[in-house]
Amino acid sequence: YGTNKRTQGQYVDGHEREDVVWYRQKVFIPHIQSLYDRMKMFDKDGKEVREAEPDYTLPNFTFNPAPRIVIWYHDESIFYAHDRRRRAWYHKDGPIKPYRKGEGLSLMIVDFVSAEFGWLGGPASGQSTHCIFCPGKNRDGYFTHEDVIQQAKDAMDILPEFGPDMEHIFIFDNATTHKKRADEALSARHM
Template identity: 50%
Template sequence: MHIFNPKDDTISPLPLIFPAQPVVPWFHDKTIFYAHDNHHHTWYHKDAPAIPYAKGDSPSLMIAHTISAEYGWLKSKDGTHTAQWMIRPGKNRDGYFTNDDILDQFHDMVKIVKTNYPEVDHISIYDNAPTHLKHAGNSLSACHMPKI
C-alpha cells in the first residue's frame, strides 16, 4: 500500500512494521450502461424540484471489473486472462448479476493474482449491494421476522 504526502505531492510505499510482502488492494465495482438513457441537457432553476424519470426499456450492458493503483485493471501479465465480466442484464437476456456470479468472479481473480503476482499479498475490496443481504440458507434473518 502507499501513502500520499500532500506537502510535496509524492507517493511512497507504506513502511512495513514486520517483515512481510507488500499488500496490494484490489477494488471491485460494476456499472451499467444504458442505450438511449433519456439524458436531458437543459437549464433548471436552483430552486426547481427534481423530476424523477423512469429508466427506459433500451438495451443495457453491465461491466464488472477489478482495479488496483499498482497494476491497473486486473489481467494476467501476458494479457490473455482477465477478471472482467460483461453481461446483458434483464429477465429475457443474460439474467442478473447474483452473489454466485460475484463468487465466480472472485475465484477468477484469485487464480490470476496467485499465478501472475505471487510476490505480493492481495486484498479484495467489494461494495456490492446484492452481497449486503447474503447469508447462509439455514441462518436466521431479520428480513423474515414478523412485523409487529
Template identity: 35%
Template sequence: MPRRKKRQQQISRIPRKQGRFETQKKISEVIEIDEAINKTYEDIRENVKEAITKVGNIKKRSYTGTSRSTIWRKKKNKTNEMMDISFNIEIPTTLPLLLQPSQDIIQDPISPIDTRISLHTRLEEVNEQCIITKSSKANIPTYDYLRLLSINRFISLLLDGKNKMDASIQVARSVWNKGDYKARCIRKWGDYFIQTGELFIDHQGKHKKLIGLFEDNSFSINCQSWLQQQKPELRSPKALKIYIEGTLLPTLEYIKKDTISESTCKNYMKMWGYMYNEKRKGVYYDGHERPDVVIYRKEWLKRMFTYKKHMKNFENDNVIESQLKPELVQVTHDECHFYANDRQRKIWTIENEEILYSKYPGRSIMVSAFICPCHGLLRLSDEQLLTNPHIKYKETFVLRSTQTDGYWKSEHMLDQV
C-alpha cells in the same frame, strides 16, 4: 518724376498717326471734352454738399425701447424677480431632508402656497429616492444617482431663495465640476421633476443606426421554429451556429459577415427563453447519511488507515515504499451500467416545455473491472487466457444484461476474480 502740367496732360491724350500729331481741330475737341468733364464733376460735388446739409438738418428720433430684444429682456427680468419672491419661504425644522436649507429665511406673504407645497413634496420624494438608492444598493446607474443628487440640491437652493440660474450653476460646479452646459441640463432635470415627480429620461445616444440579427423578426422566427423541430438532446449553440451559417446568413443581404460565434448563439437561445439544465424525473433520496451507514463508514475508515501503512504511497511520479511487512496492494472494483435509452442529462429546454420520455430504460449492459495503482487495469496474460477457455475477455470485463442474465451480485464478482 514731377507731375505733368495741364497742357502736357492734354497733349498726351491727342491721338497720333505715324509718329505725328493730329490736326488742330481734333486738339480743340479734346480740350472741350476735358472741360465738360470738369464741369460735370463740379456739379456732382455741389449736389452732394446740398444732400449732406439736408440730412444734417433732420432731427434725431428718440429710442422708445420697443424693440423685440428689449421687450424680451424686460419680460425675462420680471420673471426672475417673481421667482425670487416666490421662493423666499420659511423651511420647518422638522422636515426630514437629505440636504437641509438654511433656517434664516423669513416667510413672504406674497409667495404662492401651491408652489411652496409642490416644492416641499418634490424635495421629500427626491430625498426618499436618494436614501433608498444609497442604502439598498439598487441596480441604478451612477449617472442617474448623480442626477438625483443634483435635483435634490437644486430644489434645496431654490428654497434657500436662489434663482434657477444661480442654483443650477452652483450645483453644476459642486457636483459635476462643469459649467454652463451642465447647468442647463440641471435646470431641465429639475423642472421636469417638479412637474412630474419623475427623473427625466434622456434618449441621447440610444438610437440604433444598424439592425442586428436579433432585431430581425424573420430571423428570430426561423431560428426558434428550427429549435422547436430539433430533439432536446440535439439542441445546442453549436448546432444553431451551423444552421445559421449554412441556411440563414446567405439569404440576408444586410449582413456582410458569413460567420457567427457560438457564444452569440448561446446568448440568443437564452434571450429566446431556453435554459441549459438537467431534466429530472423526480426527487431522489440517497442513504449515505443513514445511522447504520455512518457507523459502518467510520469502522471502514479505521481499517483502511491501518492497511494504508502497509501500502506504497504514490505522489506524482515518486513512489514511497512502505517499511512494514507484508506489503499490501489496494485493488478497487468498479462497474457501470449502459442502457439502450440513455440520454444526455443536461439539455436546452424552453420554459414550461414538457418532454415525454419512455419510462422503460431498455436493454442494459454492465461492465465490471478491477484496477490497482501499480498494475492498472487487471488483465490476463495470453497463456492464462488459453488455459481458461471459459473466460472470454483478457481485461476481465464482464458483460451482462439485466434482462437476460439477471442482476449483478457478489457471487458474480467472486466468479470474475
C-alpha cells in the same frame, strides 16, 4: 432560457445514514489508512508519488519486509441504451420534445480495479476477470452472489502472476448482488 434537469422522482442511497457514516469514519477509513505505509501512493493523474515502505516495527517482522499491499476494488457499471443528458438549455415557452420512455436495454461491465495496476489481468497469461453481462429477465438473467464468488475465484487464480511479494485485498461494496441468504431462509419474495 434556463438550465434545468428533468426530474424523475426521489432517490435515496443511504450513504449518509448515521450508522453508515459512523462505520465509514470510525472503522473503514482508519483501517485503510493503517495500510498506507505498505501501499504505493499515486496522485490524481496516476503518477506514483511514494513507494511502499515496509514497517520494521511490526511485531512479526523478520528479515523479510512485510509484503506490499495492493487493493482491488470490485467495480460494477451499468450502461443504458437511452442514457442521455437530462440537463440542457430549454426555452421557458419552448415545445417539449418527446424522448423514448425508460432507460432501454442495459449492459453491465464488472471487473476488479486497482490504482497500481488498473483492471485486473494476468501480466504473463493475459487472463482477465472482466465480465460483460446483459442483465434482464429475458437476457443473461441477473448478476448474483454466485457470479461474484466465481469472479473472485478467477481473480485469485491470476494473483500469483504478480509475484510473492504482494498481499492483495479485495474490497466489495454493499450491493444486493453481494448478499446471500441461506437456501432454506424465509423470504417474502418466495412466499
